[in-house]
Amino acid sequence: MNTKILKTLEYDAVKAQVKPFLATVAGEKELLNLSPTADAQLMQQWLAETADAARVLRWQGGISIPKLADVKPHMKRLRIDAALSGTELAQVGRVLFTTGQIRSFFENLVADRGEGLPALAVYYNKLVLLPELTRRVNVAIDGDGRLNDEASSELHRIRQAITGTENAIRQKMQDYTRGKSAQYLSDPIVTIRNERYVLPVKATYRQKFGGVVHDQSQTGQTLYIEPADVVDMNNRLREYYLQERQEEERVLIELSAKLAPEADNIENNAQVLGHLDFLNAKARYAVAIKAIEPEFSAENHVRLLKARHPLLDPDKVVPNDITIGEDYSAIIVTGPNTGGKTITLKTLGLLQIMAQSGFFIPAAEYSSVGIFKEIFADIGDEQSIEQSLSTFSAHMVNIIDILSKMDKDSLVLFDELGAGTDPQEGAALAMAILDAVGETGAYSVATTHYPELKVYGYNRADTINASMEFDIDSLRPTYKFLIGVPGRSNALEIAKRLGLSDNIINSASALTSEDSQELNDMIADLVARRNAVLTQQVELTQKVVENRQLKNDYEAKLEAIDKQRAKTVEDAKKEANHIVADARRKTDKIIGDLHKMARDGATIKENKLMDAKGALNAMHEEPSATNNRILRKAKKAKQVPLSVGDTVLVREYGQQGTIVRQLKDHKFEVQMGILKMVLSGDEIEKQDKAPTNDPKPRKNKQRKTSHVNTNKATNRAEAAAKLDLRGVRYEPAMAELDRFIDQALLNNLSSVEIIHGKGTGAIRKGVQEYLRSHRQIESFKFTGPDQGATYVQFN
Known part of the structure; x- marks a missing residue:
């Protein structure tokens, strides 16, 4: 450009x-050499690099x-086998150390954030780590x-020898400054002349010290005399200094x-470090001027919002929207002097150049830029005294x-x-x-x-007034x-x-042409309409x-309600789990007590079994009274008629029975095992299928009592309970x-048989999973010719 x-x-x-x-x-150096690019791909790459640097900044x-010095001259000297000075090696050492730090910084940052920096990765992955060399240089x-x-x-x-010798010399010299010899000194101090330790001696006492002046x-x-008894020590010190210098030169060469x-x-x-530093500076500058990353328009639509x-x-600056390229390619700007026309031109040109240099631009979000191979400007007073050109002539030379x-x-x-x-x-x-600019397809402002150009802007295609x-x-x-609004004369x-x-x-107004007055009136009306629209907007x-x-x-x-609802449900689940x-x-205690009674040879009366079941049912939390009434009404509305012979569930005891007689007041006599009870219709619930696990009570003429012998030996001889699940849904x-397993445990059965058939295997699989998770079951296995049943042995 x-x-x-x-x-x-x-x-x-x-x-x-x-x-x-x-x-x-x-x-x-990179900033100094920076200039706008006309390559769209390179421009987008530069903007992407600045965007990644801005992301790292956030x-x-x-x-x-x-701070890193320029080590390029040092590397040239190394290539010709020249030795670097200590300062130069220190500068190289900082580059080596910073290389490792920056590489680790980016790798850790990307890993921690879980988000890549593709535009910067191209550079920091180029950094070559030299850990051993870095350690050696920075230690030395x-x-x-x-x-x-x-x-x-x-x-x-x-250096240890130098330190020891210097201490010995100082100690010897201080003996002169503190002892009787101090009276012969101009000042009781030790100083250095010609890189040797000396004493400031009064000239009249020269002979008191001897040595070298x-x-x-x-x-x-x-x-300034070097006493004779420290001459040898100073000589040794000078030798150590020479040895130190020679060793330092050897180390630098190495x-x-x-x-x-x-x-x-x-x-x-x-x-690479310099380039990363340059991108970091771009990002920091963007923050300083409150700039944003512009979007790139492949169609070359420039849309600067609040630029x-x-x-x-x-x-103090007033932000403005400047757009060109989408609906029009030329803008005619009119208005009074010092109104901001020139600065608007410069803002458009400078922001476009900044974007083509990879800089973020001071504009609002969603601003877009295009790309131009060249930007030309005729702005300012181009008068040249040396060329004897008038202002008009200078402008024409530039425009040509x-x-x-x-x-x-x-x-x-054009200004x-x-x-x-x-x-x-x-x-x-x-x-x-x-017209000439428009014919080439170039954009112009x-x-x-x-005033003639206002009409031109209105009538010319792809041109708009502003x-x-x-x-x-x-x-x-x-x-x-x-x-869209041409400027009007306000004189x-x-x-x-x-x-x-x-x-x-009035005289001036009368001299003004009627067309000019109408144009100004039209502009005033447009401005008024625009302001009304802006107010409404x-x-x-x-x-x-x-x-x-x-x-x-x-x-x-709503989110707070959802969170509270989720918390309430979670709390309810926890409470339910506790219950x-x-x-x-x-339950385990009640069943354990019954088992203990059975092992001790005691007999369990039926009323004891009912009491145990009642205790189990008592652990069930019933809904509140209000809910009970509502539930009873709902159930009553869909109550299934009961009749003699129906299989029912007695809710209070959790047992199934059969209706043997219907009584008045909606009451029924229910047979449960060897017991008969009178219950209301609300206390029982009709079941879909008569239970198959309730063995028929056998008459025992020798024993008229209504209790069941729970001795295991008797049960093994008397009961081989079966449950047939064939044809029942899962x-x-x-x-x-x-219910069958609970009944068998309450009746103290030692084993049962469950008939499930083969079929699809769903019931069979469900039975197996249930038995596997039950703590009171000792073992179970398939039985029957087709393995359509399972034999269960209790603990």
Whole structure:
């Protein structure tokens, strides 16, 4: 893209705003070399990279990259086998360390979030980890480039010797500053001259010390003397210093040699880190200017919603909607000076250039941008004294250059098109230039004062009028960009409000052409209509917001009710489980007591069995009285008529019986085993099938008592109870099986036989599962010729 448009639209000023967010020299270089791309695919890739960087900024506060120097020159030196200095090695060490940190940062972030960063993954996966080399360099060199004692064992030994020798010298010298010799010193201190420890001795006492004089004061009154008894120690110290320097040089050469084979990888790592730093800066800049990721329009539809110029004060700038390309490809903007026409042109051009550079743009969500190979602009006063060109001539030279270079993929911005010459000729020239731009298919936006261009914008295909709003009451521009409404002249109204005589106003009005007056009246009417529509739109928007809030409130309340209902059900289930567990414990105790009585050889009378069943039934929680009445009414409404011979369930005892006689008042005599009871119709319930598990009571002439001998030996001899489930549906069969097993246990039977047939196997499978889960069953097995029955043995 031509450099002139970048300068006109102040592209470098935008890049200057991004620079403070950078931490690496490589990132600064990438920003410096950045220019808009005309490749749609590359533009979308850049925007995707910025979007991923913005996502990292939201998730983790951004990519934490420290200050990194440019190591590219260092790598060039390594390739020619040159040794790096300590400072240079420290800079390389920071790159190596940061490489490992950034690679781990992204891998952990993606793993923790469970969401990828595809645009950034291309880069951080290129980072080559060199852990051993990283450890070696960072152990040997500190952040300032000084070699650590751990750089080598020899260096560590030498520095220990240096420290010991220095301490010995200081101790010896301090003996002079504190003892009798202190009176011969100008100051009781130890200092250094020519890299050797000396004492400031008064010149008159030179002979008191001997040794070597290394310096004297300007007055000659003080001599800096190295006493004779420390000369040897200073000599040893100098030797240690030389050894230290030689060892440091050897270590630097060794480290440089280790780095040389990885020079390419280190340079590439630094480049990748710089690019990640650059993307991080883009994301931070987007947050600073409240920018969003624009959508890309393959059809080149530019739709900037609430667009703001990034270089203006965000608290003062007026956001505007600027659209072009979908319904029209040319915009004619009219309005007063200082109304914001030029800044609107620049906003359109600059935001499009920013998007083509991979920057987010300061606009509202759902804004879209296209892509242009070139953006041209004729903006500002182009007068050139050196070229002896007038303002008009300078504009024409620029416009001629634009017309020669533009094509269908161009965006052209004209400010005050045709100005600087005769208005009639200027207007005609402006329309001809716009026609020429339109013929190429390029997009154009032009500002003007000429009223003829308002009619041109109305009649020209693919062209629309626009204006900058002006408040007549306050005599100030509002800086609002109005698409579809041409600007009107406000000169007479402004002059009148400023106090110009009515006679002059009337005279000027009379001199104004009738067509011009009608045009201004039409524009005023359009503005009034537009404002009315905007007011209505604001009201509708407010109602939509209120309705959405009500909807959200209702949904929140419904969600709260659902949560409360779920909690209530869960609590009820827990309570029911507690009740069932308690009932099971009581049931087991009752059955256990009966079994104990049977094992002890006692006889269990029928009334004892009924009492036990009553105790079991008493553990059942009945509904409340109100619910009972409702249930009784409901049951009464669908009560099945009872008659003699019907099989019924006696609810109180949970036992089945047979009606042997019908009595008055809806009462019945029911035979249950050897017992007969008189019960009301509400206490019994008709059953679908007569029970098959109730063996006929046998007459025992020798024993007239109404009790049953529960001795196991007697039962094995007297009872071989069977339950026939053939032809019964699954659910009733399982219920009947449960009642049958309970009856057998209460009668203290040692074994029973359950006939289920083969059939589809559903009943057979259900019986097996039930028996497998029952704690009182010792064993069971198939029996019968076709294995259509199961023999059950109780504990």
